[in-house]
Amino acid sequence: MAVAEALAKWEPRFELTNVEVAPSPDGAIILDLSGNYRPHALSGDVSTVTDEVRVVRVARGGADEWSLQT
Template sequence: MAGKDLSETTGGEVSGWAHVVQSINRLFSTPKNTRVFLREFGSDLPSLVDVPSNDAGILALFVAVATALEQWEPRFSLSTLNVSQAEPGKILLNLVGTYLPRGHHGDSTPEGDEQVLSVPITGL
């Protein structure tokens, strides 16, 4: 997941931080084992939307976010995560972290201040 892509909303080109945001949204909303030629892509988040809001449920959400980002989005280094129930069947992830524009090349040099991203997740 690097470089440029087509915007899912406008059809135009998207790059830089906007591309990272789009990639994270796609990653978190894609259940694992649903892409035909890339079965391991995605996250466990869609299946965790309705977990109880107890310690075990929240921990499962945190693990799913951290695991997906670690595996699939090297251009974002997560520092803070908050989870809130937006409505039944939907959660809102509030992520704070560092944008690493060359992270996909192994370069962990940050660019700018910490970034804030809110990602809504709906259940399966």
């Protein structure tokens, strides 16, 4: 829920549709965030690009070691 709230507040160009949480073989936590791209959301136009679904992978390795993988 916190991920969805943060994205809605800080990144309106990404409309979250799904979150998957999984462990990786090295023990890290992986979040796969799927959603629709809304290129003009910052100007108030929240229409989506329907043929463009994006997946963002966020992995946590150590205590404060986050990385963004696409």
